[in-house]
Amino acid sequence: MIILGAVVVLIAIAAYVIFLRQPVTEATQLGLDLSGGVSVTMEGYRTDGTPVTREEMETAAGVISQRVDRLGVTEPEIQIQGEDQIVVNIPGITDAEQAVEVIGRTAQLGFYPVLAADFQQAVPEGEVYQVREEIQNRLENDPAYEEGETKILFEVSESRTGEGMDVIGYVLPEQPALTGAGLERAFLDRDEAGRLRVGMELNNEGAREFGDLTQQIVSESLARGTPGQLAIVLDEEVVSAPTVNEPIYGGQVVIENTGLPGGLPQDEARELEVVLNTGALPINMEVLQVSTIGPTLGADSLRAGLTAALVGFGLVLLFLLFIYRALGVVADLALLIYAFLLWGLIVAIPITVTLPGIAGIVLAIGVAADANIVIFERIREEVRRGKTTRTAIQIGYQKGFRAILDGNITTLIAAFILFALSSGQVRGFAVLLTLGVLLSMFTAVAVTRALLGVISSRGIQLSPAAMGVRKDAIEAPPKTPGPAGVR
Amino acid sequence: MLDRIFSRVDFVGNWRVWFALSGVMLALGIGALAVNGLNFGIDFEGGAKFTAQGAGGASVQEVREALPQEYQGSAIIQQLGGENYEIRTPPIDTQEQTQIQQALQRELGAEVSVTTISPTFGLQIRDEALQAVAAALLIIVAFISFRFEFAFAIAALAALTHDILITLGVYALVGREFNLVTVVALLTVLGYSLYDTVIIFDRIRENAPALGYNRRRFDAMINTSIRQVVRRSLYTSMSTLIPITALLIFGEATLSDFAFALLVGIVAGTYSSIFIASPVLSLFKAWRDRRAKAAKASA
Numbered sequence: 001m002i003i004l005g006a007v008v009v010l011i012a013i014a015a016y017v018i019f020l021r022q023p024v025t026e027a028t029q030l031g032l033d034l035s036g037g038v039s040v041t042m043e044g045y046r047t048d049g050t051p052v053t054r055e056e057m058e059t060a061a062g063v064i065s066q067r068v069d070r071l072g073v074t075e076p077e078i079q080i081q082g083e084d085q086i087v088v089n090i091p092g093i094t095d096a097e098q099a100v101e102v103i104g105r106t107a108q109l110g111f112y113p114v115l116a117a118d119f120q121q122a123v124p125e126g127e128v129y130q131v132r133e134e135i136q137n138r139l140e141n142d143p144a145y146e147e148g149e150t151k152i153l154f155e156v157s158e159s160r161t162g163e164g165m166d167v168i169g170y171v172l173p174e175q176p177a178l179t180g181a182g183l184e185r186a187f188l189d190r191d192e193a194g195r196l197r198v199g200m201e202l203n204n205e206g207a208r209e210f211g212d213l214t215q216q217i218v219s220e221s222l223a224r225g226t227p228g229q230l231a232i233v234l235d236e237e238v239v240s241a242p243t244v245n246e247p248i249y250g251g252q253v254v255i256e257n258t259g260l261p262g263g264l265p266q267d268e269a270r271e272l273e274v275v276l277n278t279g280a281l282p283i284n285m286e287v288l289q290v291s292t293i294g295p296t297l298g299a300d301s302l303r304a305g306l307t308a309a310l311v312g313f314g315l316v317l318l319f320l321l322f323i324y325r326a327l328g329v330v331a332d333l334a335l336l337i338y339a340f341l342l343w344g345l346i347v348a349i350p351i352t353v354t355l356p357g358i359a360g361i362v363l364a365i366g367v368a369a370d371a372n373i374v375i376f377e378r379i380r381e382e383v384r385r386g387k388t389t390r391t392a393i394q395i396g397y398q399k400g401f402r403a404i405l406d407g408n409i410t411t412l413i414a415a416f417i418l419f420a421l422s423s424g425q426v427r428g429f430a431v432l433l434t435l436g437v438l439l440s441m442f443t444a445v446a447v448t449r450a451l452l453g454v455i456s457s458r459g460i461q462l463s464p465a466a467m468g469v470r471k472d473a474i475e476a477p478p479k480t481p482g483p484a485g486v487r
Numbered sequence: 488m489l490d491r492i493f494s495r496v497d498f499v500g501n502w503r504v505w506f507a508l509s510g511v512m513l514a515l516g517i518g519a520l521a522v523n524g525l526n527f528g529i530d531f532e533g534g535a536k537f538t539a540q541g542a543g544g545a546s547v548q549e550v551r552e553a554l555p556q557e558y559q560g561s562a563i564i565q566q567l568g569g570e571n572y573e574i575r576t577p578p579i580d581t582q583e584q585t586q587i588q589q590a591l592q593r594e595l596g597a598e599v600s601v602t603t604i605s606p607t608f609g610l611q612i613r614d615e616a617l618q619a620v621a622a623a624l625l626i627i628v629a630f631i632s633f634r635f636e637f638a639f640a641i642a643a644l645a646a647l648t649h650d651i652l653i654t655l656g657v658y659a660l661v662g663r664e665f666n667l668v669t670v671v672a673l674l675t676v677l678g679y680s681l682y683d684t685v686i687i688f689d690r691i692r693e694n695a696p697a698l699g700y701n702r703r704r705f706d707a708m709i710n711t712s713i714r715q716v717v718r719r720s721l722y723t724s725m726s727t728l729i730p731i732t733a734l735l736i737f738g739e740a741t742l743s744d745f746a747f748a749l750l751v752g753i754v755a756g757t758y759s760s761i762f763i764a765s766p767v768l769s770l771f772k773a774w775r776d777r778r779a780k781a782a783k784a785s786a
Contacts, residue, residue, distance in 0.1 A: 033741075041608070096601070097585040288608035290581060292588070294598035297540045301739045308737035312730025319726055355741045356671065362734055363675060363749070366727030367682075373726060374686065377719040403689040406634055407682035413626050414678030418671060421619040426671050433675070 003450040007337060014344025027347045031354030031428065034302040036295035037091035038099050044084045044283040052084050056282045061086055064103045066278040071102060085288070096292045098267060104285045106235050107275035109183060110176030111210065111253075113217045114229035114241055116144035119168040122159045128167055132156075135169035144171045153231070155238035157257065170231050170238055177213045182206020186276035188269055189254065195263025197256035198272045207251025215247040239272070305358040312362055313339065316369050324376050326466035330451045331372040331444070338368050338443035342436060356429035364436020367411060371444035374407070375400035376467070383464050384473050390456060397449050404445065408437050498713045499706040502766035509649060509763060516656010523659050528666030529575060531613045533606030535584055537574040538567070538740075539597035550574065553594030555586060567740060572597075578606050616670040620651070623677050631681075635688055638775065642768035643684050646759035650680050653755040654748060668741055672748030679727070679749075680756025683720055684764045690716050691768070702773050709765050717761060724757040 018027050032039050044052045044060055057080050068076040068090060077089040088103055118138050123131045132154055139145055139152050155168045182202050189199040202210055214230065221228030221244070231241045232255055240255045255272060257264050264272070317335060321328040342361065346353060379396030383389065412434060419430035455462070464474060498505075529536050542550060547564050550572050554562055563575040576587070584603050591599045604612075624647060631640035654673060658665050690712040696704070731753070734746035 043608070095585075097581050100581045286607075287581065287605065288611075289602065289604045290584065291602040292600055294538075294540060294600045296598045297538055297600045300540070301741070304737055304739045305742055308734040308742060309730070311737060312733035315729045315733065316726055319729060323722065355739075356668070356745070359734065359742055359745045362730045363727070365730050366723075369726040370682070370723040373719055373722045377716070377722065381715060399693070403686050406685045406689060409630065410627065410681040410685055411675075411678040413630060414623055414674050414681075417619050417623045417626065418674055421615050421622065422667075422671075426667065429671055 003446050004454065007447055007450075010341055010344070011337065014341055014348075017344055017348045028343075029347075029350050029352045030298075030302065031352045031357070032089050032091060032291070032298070033293055033355045034298045034305070034353065035091055036094070036293050036298040037089065038093050038096045039090070039289075039291045039293075040088045040096070040100055040103065040287065041081070041289040042086050042088070042104055042285040043288050044086065044281075044285055046283055052283050054083075057084065057086065060281045060283055060285070063278050063281050064088060067102050067274050068099075070274045070278065071099070086285070094292055094294060096290050098271070100287055100290060102271050102274055104287055105271075105275050105281075106284050107180070107278070107280045108235055109180030109276065109280065110233040111178040111213060112170075112172040112176050112231045112233060113213065113220070114170050114172065114231050115150060116142045116171040117168060117229065117241075118142075119166065121166050122164040123167050124164045128156060128165055131167045132169070135167060139169050139171055142171060149174055153233060153236055153238050155241060158260070168238070168241070170229075170241060172231055172233070176233065177216075178206060178209045180276070180280050182209055183276060184251070186273050188273050191254075191256065191258075191263065193263075195256065195258065195260070196266065196269050197254050197263050198269050198276070200253045200255070200276065202251035202253065204251075207249065210251060210253065211247055211249040214244050217244045218247055234272070234275075301355055305355060309358055309362050309365075313365055316365060320369060320372065323468055324372075325468045326462050327372075327376050327379070327452075327468070330448050330455070331369070331376070333451060334372070334443045334448045335365070335368060337447060338440060339365070341443065342439055345435060345439065346432075351431060351435070352428065353432075354428040356426060357432045360429040360432030361436060364433055364440060367408070367433075367437055368440035368444050370407070371400075371404045371440055372448060374404050375445070375448070380467055380469050383467065383469050386474060389462050389464070389467075393449075393452055393456075397445070401445060404441070408441060411437050493714050493717050497710060498761060499709050499766050499769045502762075502770065505762035505766060509653070509758070513649070513652055513656060516653060516659060519656060519659035523662060525655070525659055525665040526662050528664045529602070529604050529609070530667040531609050531616075531665075533578040533604050533609040535576045535579050535587070535601060535603040537576075537587060537591060538600045539572045539574065539591050539595055540600065541570050542572055542591075542595040542597040543570055545570075545572070545595050547572070550591075550595065553591055555590050558587060570597075573740065579603065612667055616667065619674060620670070620677075623674055624648075627677070627681055631685075631688075635692060638768060638771050639688050641771050642764045643681060643688070645767045646684055646756075646764035647677055647680060649759045649763050650676055650752055650755045654752045657751045658748075663747060664744065666744065668745045669748045672745050673752060676749060676752030676756055679753055680760060683723070683756055683760035686719065686723075687713060687716055687760055687765060688768075691765075700772065700776055702769075702776065705772060706769050709769055713761060713765055720757060720761060724753060727753060 018024060044057055046052060061078050061080055064086060065076070065078045068078065068088060073090050073093055075091060079087045081087050088099070090099055093099065116139060118135050120131050120135065136152055144150065145152070150171050151174055152169055152171055155170070156165055159166045182205060184201045184203040184206070186198055186200045189197050191197055217228035217230055227243045227245070229241045230244050231238050232253070233239065240257070255264070317332045320331045320335070324331060342364070351357070375396050378400045379392045382392035382395050387395065415430045415433045415437070419427055419434070422430070539550065545553070547566060550564050551559055551562065554574070558576050561577055565573045567573050574591070579587070584601055588599045588601055591597060624644065627647065628640045628644055631643050651673060654676065658669065691709055694708050694712050696708070728750065731746045731749050734742045735750060738746060
């Protein structure tokens with residue numbers, strides 16, 4: 001009776017969390033594979049190969065979180081996975097490229113004086129790589145280039161002539177004169193002609209160092225007699241290299257592209273602003289996996305998964321009814337309670353339901369039915385041996401339980417290993433399978449037993465036929481105890 | 488009726504027949520593995536998988552032509568049923584991904600979903616999967632040894648190895664994509680097949696007489712135990728196969744992949760619990776007994 005009381009309370013709680021706490025359509029949290037969105041898995045690494053620390057991962061996750069927030073999307077989810085992976089789930093968007101550009105960028109900012117430069121204009125897109133190689137070779141022979149002391153970085157941008165790309169190579173000192181540490185904030189801005197640009201405001205120290213740097217560039221250019229250039233470098237790519245005619249103090253710097261009528265492309269400007277403002281990642285990020293799931297595909301998958309789960313569930317109910325008759329009714333009732341409580345748990349915890357999760361639920365339905373079959377077969381076996389229904393039920397639960405326990409532990413072992421050794425979506429499967437197996441131990445064993453108890457306490461005796469045992473299969477109670485069950 | 492059939496079957500004595508039946512399947516499967524190999528999905532090799540949803544009446548050829556020139560040769564295109572297509576390409580970067588995605592959207596008017604996996608991540612997933620299977624087998628042997636005895640663990644291990652090999656063999660035979668979902672299903676099959684085996688072993692444990700070992704008596708007892716639980720074995724397999732078949736029929740790509748592996752694995756698992764695990768238990772016990780006697784005789 002206590003168990004049935006507990007069941008009623010649990011059902012009430014489940015009904016509350018599913019139907020009353022919020023509209024039922026919003027009750028279940030759906031994973032990206034069912035609702036649509038972009039999921040990116042990245043691995044943090046250091047260029048020198050040493051392992052990344054937990055702290056660095058947490059800082060990186062924090063920076064990424066800020067960047068995603070600045071993209072203005074709803075409810076992003078950022079998780080550290082294992083030792084060196086970060087998973088970013090962004091529901092509702094389908095532009096993976098922008099997301100990857102923004103969140104995966106190391107955003108190491110540096111300002112350098114340009115020591116030498118070389119370029120080629122209007123290069124067809126397919127030949128950019130080849131042209132870079134050629135420029136690299138030419139610059140390595142330039143007197144300004146010194147192995148170990150300087151490096152060669154490139155700027156590749158759409159050609160001003162409108163055809164192909166402009167490729168410019170710069171010889172720069174190995175170390176930047178000023179890094180992102182000198183940056184106060186970045187903002188979007190337009191110049192007098194309405195061209196989009198990104199403004200940067202430097203902090204006090206940054207402004208002073210930037211002034212010194214421009215001063216140095218100007219004096220060197222006067223000595224050389226050619227105009228001096230400053231390179232603004234982000235992640236080892238030159239984003240802009242304005243000519244410096246006089247020292248700039250005051251800490252205002254802009255990144256612009258006066259070659260294009262609109263200035264910087266909108267996307268690019270926005271990305272720059274976001275990554276500059278949120279600061280650099282302490283480590284480099286390599287993209288491991290990107291998934292973009294369209295909303296239609298997600299909805300279709302959900303519908304297919306639900307249909308499969310419901311049809312499977314219905315057929316299992318019929319199957320139990322067909323084989324076990326009256327016992328089947330009890331088992332079906334327990335399975336229905338099980339399904340409802342499982343849903344309640346999923347909503348209450350809450351567990352995000354994914355496709356593998358649905359598979360876990362379906363499998364758990366099978367496991368729950370299994371537990372009843374094990375017990376009921378045992379009961380029928382005892383009935384066939386001539387035991388009374390009451391004794392048979394008692395023995396059935398007693399002996400059946402041990403087998404169910406051992407059997408379920410093996411399933412839990414498999415689920416546990418899956419959880420421990422795998423990542424992402426597979427975990428959803430493992431979690432739901434585990435939850436389902438544990439819950440089934442309660443409903444399929446305790447609840448069915450309590451229900452049968454209620455039936456017999458009402459004085460209703462289940463006949464063997466009501467349990468699906470044919471009369472001729474029942475043995476006369478043995479006079480001499482022979483080997484059990486041998487016929 | 489079931490009882491009448493099974494009451495005449497000698498599960499232990501006819502082990503040569505049961506092993507031969509499995510042997511033929513295994514030989515076929517291993518042959519296919521050697522010749523065809525497994526059709527690994529992008530999970531293990533890296534690459535990109537595009538799903539074009541609602542590509543109104545386009546043919547596979549038209550889908551291929553919708554791709555940018557440089558991918559037309561290397562892409563593997565498959566119709567998923569209805570107006571949906573799956574396109575697999577070798578590893579590409581985010582930019583190339585966007586390019587293909589946009590081309591498919593533009594040319595076919597379809598909603599395009601995509602997953603890309605880098606080759607290094609693929610290797611990592613493969614290592615994880617292998618570790619998971621190995622760890623599962625080890626822990627299971629330890630668990631069975633603890634709850635039953637070592638001989639039972641050996642028998643269970645033989646049955647599980649059998650199930651894994653049969654499933655791999657079937658995958659090689661039909662050429663279905665072998666991916667992370669398949670490995671998850673395989674691990675689930677391990678747990679499930681073991682459940683089946685454990686139920687039989689549990690009955691053997693219950694029926695085992697307290698007296699010492701005697702091969703004839705032990706084998707007869709195994710036969711009896713199997714007859715007592717075989718009905719349960721079949722019913723539970725059916726009760727699990729019913730929802731799995733529903734997944735296979737109604738589920739989309741991921742779910743039906745999962746269901747297919749489970750279907751093969753559970754059928755193999757039900758067979759191996761009855762026809763492999765128990766005979767192996769008998770044979771192993773007999774072998775150990777002979778060795779113990781020989782040791783005693785020589786002492």
